[in-house]
Amino acid sequence: MVVSTVLGSKRRQDNPHGHPKKKHRFAVGTTTEDNLPVTAHLFELQVDELLRDLEQQAKANVQKIMSLLKQLRDTIADLPGREPLHPREAESHLKKTSGICTPFANLPPKDAKYTLEFAKPSTINVVGSAASETLLSRDGQITADMVVVMPSRIFQEKDYRKYRYFHKKAYYTACLAAGLHSANLEGSSLAFAMQNGNPLQPCILVRQQDSDLTVVVRIICLPPLAVFPEDEILPWMNSLPENPIVSKTPFYNSTLRSEMLALKYLGLIHRINNESTSLRKATLLFSIWLRQRGLGADLLQGGFGTFEAQALMAMMLDSNSIEGMQAVFRTRYDPIQLFKATLIFLSTRDFASSPMLYNYSMNNSTQSSPSQPLQTGNRDIIDGTSACFFDGPRMHNLFFKTSPWSMVRLRRQAEITVKCLSSNDSNRFEHCFLSKVDNSMMRYDLVLRIDIDQFLSWAKIKDDPTEKCLNFGNNLYQTLKQALSDRVQEISFSFGESTSWDIKHLVPKPHKSFRINLVFDAHQVARLQDFGPSADDKDAAAAFRQFWGAKAELRRFKDGSIQETVIWDDQISEPVTTQIIQYALSRHHNDGKSVSIQELGSSFWKQLMQPKQSRTLAPFEDIFRAFQNLEKTIRELKMPLDIRQISPASPGLRYSMPNIDAAHGLQPLQIIIQFESSGQWPDDLSAIQQVKVAFLQKLGDLLNQQESSMQTRVGLGQSTNTPFCRPFLEVMSNTYCFHIAVYHDREFVLLKSKLAGSTEERRTIIPQILYYNQMFLRAPPHTQRVKDLCTQYPLLSQSIRLFKIWCLSHLLLPHFREEILELFVIYSFNPTSPYGVPSSLRTAFLRTISMLAKWDWHNTPLFVPLNDDTENNKLMHDLETHFHAWRKIDPSLSRVALIIGSTLDPTGTAWTEQTPSKMVAARLTSLAKITHSTIMKHDLTLDPNLLFTHSYKDYDFVLHLSPHIDKISAATNLQSAIQSYIHELERVFGEIVVWFYSSENTKFVAGLWNPLVQSRKWKVNLGYSSIPTVEDAGGSDSSEPAEITAKYNTHAMLNEMVRLGGDLVTRVAMKGED
Amino acid sequence: MSAEVEIPAKVSDYHVLPLRLPSHPAVHFEAMHYIYFKLHTPSVPTPESSRSLFLVNIPIDSTAIHLKHLFSKQIGLPAGRIVDVIFNETPTKKKTPPASAVLGKASKKRKRGSEEEAVLEVESTLPSTWDREIYTSGSSATIVFVDKASLDAAVKATRAFSTKGNKVTWGDGIANKTAKLGSHRYLAHASLTFPPRDSLLSAVNNYMTIFNANQDIAAKALARKRSMPDEDGFVTVTRGGRNAAARMEDAQESLERQKERQKGLNDFYRFQGREARKEKALELVKRFEEDKEKVKQMKARRKSFKA
The missing domain is CATH 3.30.70.330 (RRM (RNA recognition motif) domain)
Incomplete structure (x- = not known):
């Protein structure tokens, strides 16, 4: 069923001067029977399950809070009234009699001509999540809202101006608190807080500890209906006429209006809830979704919370707001469709730059004409202080708390989630609802801390804090947005948490510092120039100059154009973005004085990779030049057979080699060469190797003739067994070392035919097939694909290398085929992941680590899409099938521990058969977990060196290797000798010891005895050096012959290792010794 | 110790x-x-x-x-x-x-099996890369x-x-x-690991000479078998004749080709289409059940769905 709705054509007429609107098609679900997404059912079932859980929880929570709510209602209804008093007097009287401080946003003037008083409330009601049964607990706390409608007799019509209403409300709230305080409710404590972080809206929190659950009731005072003139309290009106700075007070007005409308919205939601069961469920989904993303109704959290989402959906579902108008959403949508449709709605429009007038018409007349007030309203709403979704029937900007930057953030999150929901990723559910994506280290590419004092002094704004603070924030945002332009995708601010405070204390001052969070655009962020308008365009050029000041200069470009330009310095250690922010802030917000900015958690990444390496793909250019040179030369040679293909097949040739210097010899660059097929090849494995040797020798000879600078020699691989001797040709080209191997497809058939042989034969053949498969069949396409991805995502190359460095420093690298590690990193570049594609090295690294920490490889395979093909779907299904088959035939995970499929490999085992073992895989997970928790614990003060430091205490023994030996002059030779030594150790003791070592610059090799075979009943073919030990069978049955066990002869084996290493080993450290 | x-x-x-x-x-x-x-x-x-x-x-x-x-x-x-x-x-x-016994020496090790197989193995000839x-x-x-x-x-x-x-x-x-x-x-x-060019080439040449000689012997043996009826009067079909015996892989390939050809004919009869639809429906039901099971497992694994 395809559900699509066109966003009302009527509203297009409503908004003739607004931005041209496209038809928004809400393709909510495309589940025709033929084209059923493989994972669709699963996702729905998961959501159903989640909803069932949440609904149960919500219902139970409502039960838990009911008694407190009733108790409070009774207490409040019985509170005695207080005499009207002059504001200052009232405040001091209250302070004296009950010790309560009135939570004024700003002090009422001394010459105030009105009085504050407390009288019996007209209504007491439960609203919000408790009323609509969407009450969820959070951090072991449930919060329900209770509204107290203040009696109309304490207000006058003009109270909506000059903060008078808010002063009266604050006093009323304080009196309520005083009343509750004296009523002394059992087991509960009182505090003031700002509702949604809005200083104009103080409220009372009544907390009750209920074993492990904290029950909180938020008491909110609301104005009476129909006291204030509704037509005066609109976003484009001014309610603070004395204030010379602002011409209108949208925030002030909307705050008041939101209070006046609270009960109306409650009614609307209640009505729609009766019409559609989906609303409640979609609201639950929204509250989970928002919570996981750290978004909330609080101004400091962005000002878009569950209520806004719920009200928005209710409005869109409401079919009888205006006669003859169809609702945008249908009540028959199921919760997922409603959720998705709302997200699509939020993602397709920037409500800050193009406000939306929803069902707006003059005086609710049915015909809507482009009349004057509407235009005014329209333009006035776009004053940039907040996003705008103008609810026509109620004449209220629902998004008045949502600042422009918050809207961009919300929109980006919505976009990512919509992308994820529309994809067929089998982890959709986890991505959308289960993963927490609010950690700033993982989410933002750059976090800066700035002290507010530099820009705003508290004294200046204390009369009118809200509007001024908001204006300041918005100005700052606009400046940064203009300055950073397309370098960033998202700019947001965090101001810390809003707190509650004791009812006997004054309102706390706002936080002194705040954070600027940036999400980069990876393609643009390192750009050193900003191009402005052409010099011909006088106005634009002037504006550009005005913004950039002395930094702007006119430049003539190669194509003859003359443009305004700003050039940034790349010699300074600070990245371009920081320079820009410094400059823009000091120029526009601090009269040119320098601004102090603290950059958090980023300095380390610079140290980790040398700056030269960290920038781009440039360091690999030399390698590729050498490769192309070699390829060209080879193609020109006259070989007995024509060359069909020359394919690179190693990390160095796909931008993912951690240490590029190793390409000079220590880690040669693998190249696969395939000749045209010929009937002349012998049909025998050994003979094929001999022919390969001859071919390679011929190739080497010809290369030498053609290009005498290229040194060549034919080498034989590790195995001494001829059929598997793996001959290769070593070529030094432009100082890089290449290893060329010949691919002959007949070999694979011959190898496979041997699989039918005896078990012994199989045992020798299987690793050969594995090698053949990886080396000749898998590596070339993998190399090609990763190379392409590295050019597509500018950060991928560095991220892979950084992650490999992490594996290297934790001695894991030798246990993994490098291809797997690359796939891990590519996985975090998946556009459907909850954070989106990473745009800095740090975020990429942390997201990879966090994925590994969470991955339950026992029970789930990992699928890494390498393109956005629809084919992936089927592949993923295949992978699942393979996965279950593997787990069935190999339940002890002795052959395959990790199953990682990709677009190129639906089997999931191409790179993981035999290595890593279960134990090493578990080690990877635990190291990732430790790293992840370290990151979470230190947050922005993290010293990244910590993540790359490895402890050697846990190993059973460590062989320290000689750093220098007299006879060996070149370090390369020593390193290659050490590598050979370790490889031999792995061969000789591979069954007994799990080896850990760094594959680069190796100074020691550590080992863990395999615990599985440490002591066994003695028999002949144990495969390890043993000590025969007579086992004490115990006193009782000593008549039986004593059993002889074979223990590891650890000392003898260590002695053998050392003997083998000879002068390479300097010291053996056993566990527990130093 | x-x-x-x-x-x-x-x-x-x-x-x-x-x-x-x-x-x-x-x-x-x-x-x-x-x-x-x-x-x-x-x-x-x-x-x-x-x-x-x-x-x-x-x-x-x-x-x-x-x-x-x-x-x-x-x-x-x-x-x-x-x-x-x-x-x-x-x-x-x-x-x-x-290893020392075989270094650089090429020798015909043995002729295994009877004439019917005529498989010949040649001893390893490439120089060893280890001294011990x-x-x-x-x-x-x-x-x-x-x-x-x-x-x-x-x-x-x-x-x-x-x-x-x-x-x-x-x-x-x-x-x-x-x-x-x-x-x-x-x-x-x-x-x-990098043997001298000459010794490598001579090893390869030696090997190939013997290998080719063996191949010749084998081919001759096969030809003899082809031309001579055995005691029951049957002539064995072997490789290398005018009508060469097929390779196993070729046979498999042609089998696959055959299957490929028949692929399009699956809905030729009405009952085939009906059965295919039924199977598809069953498949869907099965998948649905699988998914349900999976969700159950997932839930069990993380106790509650809450993150």
Whole structure:
């Protein structure tokens, strides 16, 4: 069923001067029977399950809070009234009699001509999540809202101006608190807080500890209906006429209006809830979704919370707001469709730059004409202080708390989630609802801390804090947005948490510092120039100059154009973005004085990779030049057979080699060469190797003739067994070392035919097939694909290398085929992941680590899409099938521990058969977990060196290797000798010891005895050096012959290792010794 | 270590021979090694097996020189009684002669099976990349003596030697006779990995000459079989004739091609279409059930769905 709705054509007429609107098609679900997404059912079932859980929880929570709510209602209804008093007097009287401080946003003037008083409330009601049964607990706390409608007799019509209403409300709230305080409710404590972080809206929190659950009731005072003139309290009106700075007070007005409308919205939601069961469920989904993303109704959290989402959906579902108008959403949508449709709605429009007038018409007349007030309203709403979704029937900007930057953030999150929901990723559910994506280290590419004092002094704004603070924030945002332009995708601010405070204390001052969070655009962020308008365009050029000041200069470009330009310095250690922010802030917000900015958690990444390496793909250019040179030369040679293909097949040739210097010899660059097929090849494995040797020798000879600078020699691989001797040709080209191997497809058939042989034969053949498969069949396409991805995502190359460095420093690298590690990193570049594609090295690294920490490889395979093909779907299904088959035939995970499929490999085992073992895989997970928790614990003060430091205490023994030996002059030779030594150790003791070592610059090799075979009943073919030990069978049955066990002869084996290493080993450290 | 631990003299039907291992500056402890030996009794006896001794758990750096030295100089048998030492990589694997025996020599090893198979194997010819073999831990070796009497004498002497509590140090005094280990070994390996061009080419040429000769012989044998009826009067079909016998892979390929051709015909009859639809529906139901199961499992794994 395809559900699509066109966003009302009527509203297009409503908004003739607004931005041209496209038809928004809400393709909510495309589940025709033929084209059923493989994972669709699963996702729905998961959501159903989640909803069932949440609904149960919500219902139970409502039960838990009911008694407190009733108790409070009774207490409040019985509170005695207080005499009207002059504001200052009232405040001091209250302070004296009950010790309560009135939570004024700003002090009422001394010459105030009105009085504050407390009288019996007209209504007491439960609203919000408790009323609509969407009450969820959070951090072991449930919060329900209770509204107290203040009696109309304490207000006058003009109270909506000059903060008078808010002063009266604050006093009323304080009196309520005083009343509750004296009523002394059992087991509960009182505090003031700002509702949604809005200083104009103080409220009372009544907390009750209920074993492990904290029950909180938020008491909110609301104005009476129909006291204030509704037509005066609109976003484009001014309610603070004395204030010379602002011409209108949208925030002030909307705050008041939101209070006046609270009960109306409650009614609307209640009505729609009766019409559609989906609303409640979609609201639950929204509250989970928002919570996981750290978004909330609080101004400091962005000002878009569950209520806004719920009200928005209710409005869109409401079919009888205006006669003859169809609702945008249908009540028959199921919760997922409603959720998705709302997200699509939020993602397709920037409500800050193009406000939306929803069902707006003059005086609710049915015909809507482009009349004057509407235009005014329209333009006035776009004053940039907040996003705008103008609810026509109620004449209220629902998004008045949502600042422009918050809207961009919300929109980006919505976009990512919509992308994820529309994809067929089998982890959709986890991505959308289960993963927490609010950690700033993982989410933002750059976090800066700035002290507010530099820009705003508290004294200046204390009369009118809200509007001024908001204006300041918005100005700052606009400046940064203009300055950073397309370098960033998202700019947001965090101001810390809003707190509650004791009812006997004054309102706390706002936080002194705040954070600027940036999400980069990876393609643009390192750009050193900003191009402005052409010099011909006088106005634009002037504006550009005005913004950039002395930094702007006119430049003539190669194509003859003359443009305004700003050039940034790349010699300074600070990245371009920081320079820009410094400059823009000091120029526009601090009269040119320098601004102090603290950059958090980023300095380390610079140290980790040398700056030269960290920038781009440039360091690999030399390698590729050498490769192309070699390829060209080879193609020109006259070989007995024509060359069909020359394919690179190693990390160095796909931008993912951690240490590029190793390409000079220590880690040669693998190249696969395939000749045209010929009937002349012998049909025998050994003979094929001999022919390969001859071919390679011929190739080497010809290369030498053609290009005498290229040194060549034919080498034989590790195995001494001829059929598997793996001959290769070593070529030094432009100082890089290449290893060329010949691919002959007949070999694979011959190898496979041997699989039918005896078990012994199989045992020798299987690793050969594995090698053949990886080396000749898998590596070339993998190399090609990763190379392409590295050019597509500018950060991928560095991220892979950084992650490999992490594996290297934790001695894991030798246990993994490098291809797997690359796939891990590519996985975090998946556009459907909850954070989106990473745009800095740090975020990429942390997201990879966090994925590994969470991955339950026992029970789930990992699928890494390498393109956005629809084919992936089927592949993923295949992978699942393979996965279950593997787990069935190999339940002890002795052959395959990790199953990682990709677009190129639906089997999931191409790179993981035999290595890593279960134990090493578990080690990877635990190291990732430790790293992840370290990151979470230190947050922005993290010293990244910590993540790359490895402890050697846990190993059973460590062989320290000689750093220098007299006879060996070149370090390369020593390193290659050490590598050979370790490889031999792995061969000789591979069954007994799990080896850990760094594959680069190796100074020691550590080992863990395999615990599985440490002591066994003695028999002949144990495969390890043993000590025969007579086992004490115990006193009782000593008549039986004593059993002889074979223990590891650890000392003898260590002695053998050392003997083998000879002068390479300097010291053996056993566990527990130093 | 373990001088204090009591070591049984015999384990199952193997005798235990303790050896002291040489010291090394990097290790500060003494280590003992235990070789188990018995008379060689393979399941399929060979002419040599009656005069052979079977050793298990030999040190990884064992060489023929080491073992000869152990029995003659260290245990005290007269020299020259050992004719051959055969190392088995692991006790179950079939034997491979020591590397030195095959270096650079091309020899037709054996002609296995009857004429019907005519498979010929040629011995490895490429130069080894190591100057000396190292065996995996717990490997075994077979020592062939000149005659049964020498074997018995050896067993007796060795048993007497170990029960008396005498201990000898492994490889004591023959350090110069074997290739050195340590950096020397690995540097040698680095250069041996790249054999000289000429020896490599001559090895390949030798091999290919013999290989081709063998192929010729095989082809001739096949041709003979083709042309001569056997005693029942049948002519065997073999490869290489005018109507060559097909390869297995070709047969498979053509089978697949056949399947491919028939693919489009699945909905030829109405009942086929009906069945396909039914199957699809069943598949959907199955998948739905699978998914339900999966959700259940997932839920069980994380107890609650809450993040």
